[in-house]
Amino acid sequence: MLALRTLSVPIPFLSVLGVLLTVPCRAAACAVPAPAQQLPAGFFVEPVGHDWDSPVGLAFLVDGRLLVSEKKGRVWYVQDDVKKNLVLDLSVEVLSRGDYGLLGLAVDLAFDMNGYVYLLLVVDPNGDGVDDDADAFGRLLRYRCFLDGNGELQADLLSRQVLIGADWNSAIPVLELTHGVGCLRFLSDASLVLTAGDGAHATEVDVGGLDPGAFLPGRLSPDQDQGAYRSQYPATMAGKILRVDPATGLGLPDNPFYTGNPADAASRVYASGLRNPFRLSLLPGSGPRETLFVSDVGWDNWEEVNLVRGGENFGWPVREGLEQQQRYAGNDPFGYGSGTFTEPLLSWHHSNPGSLGFTGNCATASAVYTGTSYPSLYHGALFFCDYERGWMRCARLDAAQQVQSVLGFGQNMGGLVALESDPLSGDLVFIALSKYTGPRIRRIRYSGGDLPPQAVASADPHFGPAPLAVQLRGSDSSDPEGSALSYHWEFGDGAESSSADPVHDFSDPLAYRARLTVTDAQMQSSSAEVLITPDNTPPEITAVFAPQDGQLYTPGDFILLQASATDREDASAGIPLQAVWHVNLIHDHHQHPDWALVNGPTGVFQTEAHGDGTYYEVVLEVTDSKGLETSEKRSLYDAATEPRAHIRDLPDAVLRLGQPLLISGELLYPGPWNPTPPPALTWDFGDGGTQTFEPVTHLQEVTASHRYEATGTYTVRLTATAGTFTDFEEVSVRVERPRPAVAVFAPLATERWISVAEQEVLANGLVAWLAQQGSEAALFQFQQQDQMARWMDGYLDDSTRDVVVLLDVCPAALYSGEDDGSLAERWIERRNGIVWTGQQPFFEYVRADGTGASNGAGSTGVDEVLDAVLPLLCPDLITDQAPLPLASLQLPSLAPFSSLCALRLDRIGSDWQAGRLYATDGAGSSDALALRHRSGGFYAQFYCTPAPGHPRLEVLQEFLRSYLLHPHGISPQ
16 A cells, blocks of 8 residues: 555644635535536626635726735735736735625726735734734735836735724724625725724624633733724724725724814725624725725525715614614613614625515625626616625716616626726626635627627546557537537647547646647637546555534534545655645534635644534635645534524515415424434414414425415514424514506617616606505516516405506516417406507517517517407507596696507407597507406506607606506496
8 A cells, every 4th residue: 555645734723714705515524515506698707817816806907907815815916817927925914714704995096107906904913923812903015016127916924014903902803703804995086995893792692701811911901891882993994994095004084073183083984884894995086085885794584785985873782774773772781772874785684685685694795887898778877795695786876976777687697796997998896605616707898789608618638658549538518509519628838739538648747737629710718627636546544533514513612633645656756735624614504614724634623613504614625736636525513503483584574455465484403313202493473374384304494375364463473393303483464455566677678769767767667656645555676577577466366456567568477479378468367557658559579588589479469468359459550649638637747749559449359448539640549548457457558659858757647546446447438
């Protein structure tokens, strides 16, 4: 047997690396396939560099070159989307434990002249290179960089300047592994802004006293021992946005709380009342002191994006989202609760989608799109992300930076931690951390009609004795449009091939990266690589002595990590193996990747309490000198774990009588448990009704449906049981008397006769007006068609007559050219109504990916819905519409107008009759009318014309008012 060679590290060797900010598990240890990333039609992503290790920060130079910071303390130079060289390594200085690390990166506005780079990091207080400290502090650094003779960017180590945090007394408090420092940005006035969290505990109410070691003599001043209330305390930099002079790190005289002493914490404060302002972005063109968009990670219920112009207090911990923070409400020993607070620009709930239609658990990166290559819908939009749910959305803003609409953009994007707009192209570039693919930096591009092909490269075998004959395979590559592909292989030894699946001999015992590039007929291309190592075999993990799979722990325990490994070739050559333990903390549907990182085959890490449902996955990864890897995984569970009930999604907490309650929950119960009886979840709806699901497993989601028979407020309880353990969670549901509900559909992805801007005005105006009338209102856009269909299904069979308003283009989910049985037809036949304005009704529909079509609909779309007895019920003819007397009573805003698609009353089907005529051309055509279906449902249309300036909003409001006052159908008048 070959001699065993291992790396030996004395206990304790501990390097804890964490939160959102690295690789949850290595690909070799992940058996679950990655969910497919989803972007709107025409968008795709391209890689920026490769082999990243916990990337967290992006900073563009004005010419499109890029700096990337890694959490452990390294900064890299990227040119033409290729990683070029290491600029700076501060890994010994940086405390990379939990959420700590090198998190902020910025370049000076005059970088081309002065070369200044700014870094915001958490300091390892004892500087021993072992990341085992909990109490720490934040530091702001500046270095000068220069290009050497090889075109590589280097940092001048002698230029180092500490701007904030030279020692504890002058630093930002960073305690309990979370809510530390965050982001850096330059404003156009050459001032530097940075973000700092409250430094408080996340697992319990923290009003101070939980971190006594941080406030010893020579450390932080005792007056800052206020826990989460540091966000409200003026004399600390924690929980704030800071604005400083980049030359000194001192406060600026025009800051809102300047005291006269620029070294005071208050003199640096630009905004306060923040919990964990992890990322911020600027509104271009709003300078010289730009408006800021600050993403603040929430606690119990709400995530936020806050609009900062200077001087705001966003209320944490007194407020969270739009509400009082209940757990801190009775724990305010400092009396901060009476202040005046600024509401967030955007806030979304952890479980209740509300009017926004989405949920999330961790607000992170944001950026304003500054380019022109994306469709106009996205120009100037604010893109923002949620780490836990893995989505990216965009908010369209008006000139006053008020939200006009929020659109879905990306799903299954991974844990998004950084987002920037390339200053040259405007393309969005993001960092995502995924347990499936590892850390990635990607550029989002738009190609319109043609997407690039997807390159897939494989090799068999990819290691073995030299010379190694390898069958390379590229024919698994594909093109989204089905175009024929051309292939180009570069084997890494100077040889090339244009075959899809070539065979190539690799003779020398080196590490080769064979690169495949595939190109479609439109000259779009993509590439993939495969590693080939002749005269090599993967390393072998011969034993994992500790920990054991399924091992139990008590928070605070030190866990021994011990294994042995060998590699045939490296052992013979005397080359040591690289062994790394990746300790991933998992809870609340997401992973804190590399919460601990231990180098070497032997070491320890310390467990901690992190809330219900927490456990650890420990992955040992061994890599040989040529890059081949082997890994093994062990799971560790809290010995005190008990089953917890968790209500995950409540789409609607206010129901009307007859509307079904839909609610989902889950069991939090990780571990090797096998209780008797087995785990179960039971819903108690508060009216005597119950529903039980058993057996259930950890994170298994169960969805219940229930109809109440009386109005009132009900307490819905989800109870988890396992063996002798019981736990429950409750939520209130209000059931009100029946009243008509109105949904408004604004396509936004397309505009035909109503512009996107007018669609937003109409949709927002209608929803706001309906709320004032006391009516239930919902707003849907092109990518929310599944939600819209579920909304309609929920109201389809009750006794209340509801309404859908369609602006310009029909959603495909409602009608896709079906001859019979479409949702639109069923909606009407169940005594509900559709109101149309804009393009010829049902002429064109938009899909959820933003693409449109008229195939199967076209000019016959409305003919199908209204059962026309003759074709062209809405001919493409200009008619002059004159208001009738009924209009003066019900639609006083309706004035004479020209229509392009008035409806021919003599061609409607026998199931229909004219209910209300508000205008006609005098020859039997009307573009301001309501038709009544024999079932009691109705169809109405107004202003099917591209001409601008018509009072669409006023007329729609007046029609809906007349209907809502008498919601018993449209009768002839």
